[in-house]
Amino acid sequence: xxxxxxxxxxxxxxxxxxxxxxxxxxxxxxxxxxxxxxxxxxxxxxxxxxxxxxxxxxxxxxxxxxxxxxxxxxxxxxxxxxxxxxxxxxxxxxxxxxxxxxxxxxxxxxxxxxxxxxxxxxxxxxxxxxxxxxxxxxxxxxxxxxxxxxxxxxxxxxxxxxxxxxxxxxxxxxxxxxxxxxxxxxxxxxxxxxxxxxxxxxxxxxxxxxxxxxxxxxxxxxxxxxxxxxxxxxxxxxxxxxxxxxxxxxxxxxxxxxxxxxxxxxxxxxxxxxxxxxxxxxxxxxxxxxxxxxxxxxxxxxxxxxxxxxxxxxxxxxxxxxxxxxxxxxxxxxxxxxxxxxxxxxxxxxxxxxxxxxxxxxxxxxxxxxxxxxxxxxxxxxxxxxxxxxxxxxxxxxxxxxxxxxxxxxxxxxxxxxxxxxxxx
Amino acid sequence: xxxxxxxxxxxxxxxxxxxxxxxxxxxxxxxxxxxxxxxxxxxxxxxxxxxxxxxxxxxxxxxxxxxxxxxxxxxxxxxxxxxxxxxxxxxxxxxxxxxxxxxxxxxxxxxxxxxxxxxxxxxxxxxxxxxxxxxxxxxxxxxxxxxxxxxxxxxxxxxxxxxxxxxxxxxxxxxxxxxxxxxxxxxxxxxxxxxxxxxxxxxxxxxxxxxxxxxxxxxxxxxxxxxxxxxxxxxxxxxxxxxxxxxxxxxxxxxxxxxxxxxxxxxxxxxxxxxxxxxxxxxxx
Numbered sequence: 001x002x003x004x005x006x007x008x009x010x011x012x013x014x015x016x017x018x019x020x021x022x023x024x025x026x027x028x029x030x031x032x033x034x035x036x037x038x039x040x041x042x043x044x045x046x047x048x049x050x051x052x053x054x055x056x057x058x059x060x061x062x063x064x065x066x067x068x069x070x071x072x073x074x075x076x077x078x079x080x081x082x083x084x085x086x087x088x089x090x091x092x093x094x095x096x097x098x099x100x101x102x103x104x105x106x107x108x109x110x111x112x113x114x115x116x117x118x119x120x121x122x123x124x125x126x127x128x129x130x131x132x133x134x135x136x137x138x139x140x141x142x143x144x145x146x147x148x149x150x151x152x153x154x155x156x157x158x159x160x161x162x163x164x165x166x167x168x169x170x171x172x173x174x175x176x177x178x179x180x181x182x183x184x185x186x187x188x189x190x191x192x193x194x195x196x197x198x199x200x201x202x203x204x205x206x207x208x209x210x211x212x213x214x215x216x217x218x219x220x221x222x223x224x225x226x227x228x229x230x231x232x233x234x235x236x237x238x239x240x241x242x243x244x245x246x247x248x249x250x251x252x253x254x255x256x257x258x259x260x261x262x263x264x265x266x267x268x269x270x271x272x273x274x275x276x277x278x279x280x281x282x283x284x285x286x287x288x289x290x291x292x293x294x295x296x297x298x299x300x301x302x303x304x305x306x307x308x309x310x311x312x313x314x315x316x317x318x319x320x321x322x323x324x325x326x327x328x329x330x331x332x333x334x335x336x337x338x339x340x341x342x343x344x345x346x347x348x349x350x351x352x353x354x355x356x357x358x359x360x361x362x363x364x365x366x367x368x369x370x371x372x373x374x375x376x377x378x379x380x381x382x383x384x385x386x387x388x389x390x391x392x393x394x395x396x397x398x399x400x401x402x403x404x405x406x407x408x409x410x411x412x413x414x415x416x417x418x419x420x421x422x423x424x425x
Numbered sequence: 426x427x428x429x430x431x432x433x434x435x436x437x438x439x440x441x442x443x444x445x446x447x448x449x450x451x452x453x454x455x456x457x458x459x460x461x462x463x464x465x466x467x468x469x470x471x472x473x474x475x476x477x478x479x480x481x482x483x484x485x486x487x488x489x490x491x492x493x494x495x496x497x498x499x500x501x502x503x504x505x506x507x508x509x510x511x512x513x514x515x516x517x518x519x520x521x522x523x524x525x526x527x528x529x530x531x532x533x534x535x536x537x538x539x540x541x542x543x544x545x546x547x548x549x550x551x552x553x554x555x556x557x558x559x560x561x562x563x564x565x566x567x568x569x570x571x572x573x574x575x576x577x578x579x580x581x582x583x584x585x586x587x588x589x590x591x592x593x594x595x596x597x598x599x600x601x602x603x604x605x606x607x608x609x610x611x612x613x614x615x616x617x618x619x620x621x622x623x624x625x626x627x628x629x630x631x632x633x634x635x636x637x638x639x640x641x642x643x644x645x646x647x648x649x650x651x652x653x654x655x656x657x658x659x660x661x662x663x664x665x666x667x668x669x670x671x672x673x674x675x676x677x678x679x680x681x682x683x684x685x686x687x688x689x690x691x692x693x694x695x696x697x698x699x700x701x702x703x704x705x706x707x708x709x710x
Contacts (some may be wrong), residue, residue, distance in 0.1 A: 092494030
């Protein structure tokens with residue numbers, strides 16, 4: 001593989017992985033916050049203020065994460081044109097559809113609603129404010145569906161045909177209903193819930209380790225948040241694997257054979273491909289594919305054991321053990337980053353496993369790469385990789401920093417002085 | 426059908442220029458606010474609507490990618506490093522804006538301000554260069570646009586802040602002659618008539634804006650700068666559609682866009698209505 005192609009693939013890999021590090025938390029936290037705010041607004045009025053304080057605390061983490069995630073998203077949108085112009089050339093008529101619909105429908109509404117949620121805290125009626133948050137969560141999940149339809153098309157094109165070197169849409173329903181895309185959606189949704197739950201539980205546990213420095217109502221807040229995070233974690237850990245297993249049946253043969261380490265099957269696939277497409281290397285880097293799958297499954301194993309241990313303890317010894325036992329806190333803190341490693345493994349498995357194809361058995365990655373000069377390519381690779389890595393680091397530094405403070409020190413939703421006359425002057 | 430594609434892209438590009446452009450311009454002007462309280466108030470002035478305005482950029486990019494994939498591909502190849510700079514500038518501006526209030530340290534705030542203002546400047550200049558590329562301009566057209574866009578957007582941003590803040594900044598001299606000449610040069614790739622029209626319209630709009638500001642009529646002044654900010658799109662609007670829109674994608678995406686338009690506009694209008702009051706104190710940012 002040429003240096004140029006490697007750089008292009010690495011750039012896309014780093015930026016996509018960086019972007020997803022933000023997205024996985026955004027998706028899961030949006031769902032959790034929805035449930036928390038709904039409970040606060042519809043629950044007992046005397047408990048509303050305390051519950052909303054928790055929403056504000058975790059909401060600020062959500063916003064820290066979201067704000068940086070958006071820009072990484074736009075870089076992804078434009079990278080298709082920058083790095084993989086061949087994709088637009090061959091499949092532009094088809095691939096652009098889900099991406100455009102995602103931008104117009106899901107993202108447009110989501111971002112607008114988020115602005116309302118952040119800055120309209122005391123101006124919008126509580127029920128409407130909660131409804132806005134539900135809107136944010138639903139549009140976020142809609143984004144997942146559209147993006148996976150696009151990715152599913154790359155994995156296993158359906159509802160299209162190749163005509164004079166251009167891919168044309170034959171059936172919109174087949175294209176959009178492609179199982180290669182849609183079957184992954186619940187897996188992603190539960191995966192994000194797992195991540196958000198783990199983070200909320202871990203950060204709450206970190207606070208509870210220093211409960212002697214916190215006022216009683218603050219301790220109650222973190223105990224409650226720990227419950228929320230832990231419940232989400234336990235609820236999601238089995239379904240994420242179940243929905244993951246559903247996908248084994250629809251994997252590309254080369255990906256499946258790489259995972260199994262079946263050299264005979266791989267050789268047969270290569271021979272078959274050479275017969276159909278001419279000379280070339282039609283196998284993904286099997287070591288990477290298998291390694292990534294093992295990483296993902298290994299992480300899941302760790303999380304399953306952690307969930308089982310903690311859940312059994314709670315069932316046998318009672319909830320108080322969740323809040324007070326040091327080993328429990330340490331366990332939850334250590335488990336918090338594991339979902340993020342798992343999703344990295346998952347995406348590497350999914351995306352490296354379909355190489356050398358950018359569109360399975362229709363367009364190779366090499367042929368879709370940009371003809372930009374080496375200097376340009378190196379510039380964008382270094383610039384984006386560095387900036388994305390920096391953003392991920394800053395993001396987590398800010399989140400952890402924020403999560404260690406008093407809940408009252410939250411800027412989100414804090415009372416603001418009244419304002420003056422309308423700008424329509 | 427080609428007309429529909431052009432109208433849709435034009436509509437969202439116009440929205441992006443006017444709304445997101447105002448936020449870029451306002452970011453460019455934050456340096457004029459001395460003192461942390463005043464600066465944070467200025468950030469609240471445009472920050473509350475920033476998220477709603479950014480979506481216009483994303484929608485435009487997605488539609489250009491869908492409808493004009495071939496034209497986009499050739500543009501990106503030629504203007505590669507400038508697209509990268511554009512994205513980096515935008516990244517920096519956003520990072521500076523959203524992270525500024527998260528750490529209570531003068532060094533942190535200084536760094537975020539540099540990212541905010543510097544990022545906005547890089548974005549505006551790169552945007553100018555990309556527009557010049559899109560209309561097939563020579564290197565001096567790109568240079569002219571790179572100078573013009575930050576100046577133009579700063580004026581638009583200033584007019585915007587005068588409307589959004591209880592204690593807005595002083596009006597910025599519009600410089601219609603300078604900007605008119607620069608924009609004409611920047612648009613030269615699209616031919617003499619279009620270039621002249623661009624420069625003249627921009628100069629006229631800026632003159633109007635100056636006059637309105639002098640009469641203390643803030644909203645008409647903003648409307649005039651908004652019109653000025655639309656003019657650099659003219660040469661691109663003339664050049665890009667010559668490549669023709671992708672046929673198969675117009676149906677699904679065009680229909681989605683037309684159906685979604687009322688909802689999107691309602692959501693935007695709702696946001697503007699809720700945040701209609703002038704800002705006099707810092708907010709989350």
